[in-house]
Amino acid sequence: MHRRVAGLKKTFIKRRRRDAPDGRRCYLPRSWVDNVVGQQVYLSRALSAAKTGWLTKVELKAWPADR
Secondary structure, three states, X not given: OOOOEEEEEOOEXXXXXXXXXXXXXXXXXXXXXXXXXXXXEEXXXXXXXXXXXXXXXXXXXXXXXXX
């Protein structure tokens, strides 16, 4: 399953809203990136683990800048 990145914010990757199942933008920590091959980004965790760990826009605003 391919997803596109909408941009970067703080130390997070911003996913496109239209790719999210609930239509809400979410943010994945850059530290989860395991490998990049061409335009493919591979995460170091399974989709189910990623879903429980990604942040919403509101949660990202509250995230400390130094983390």
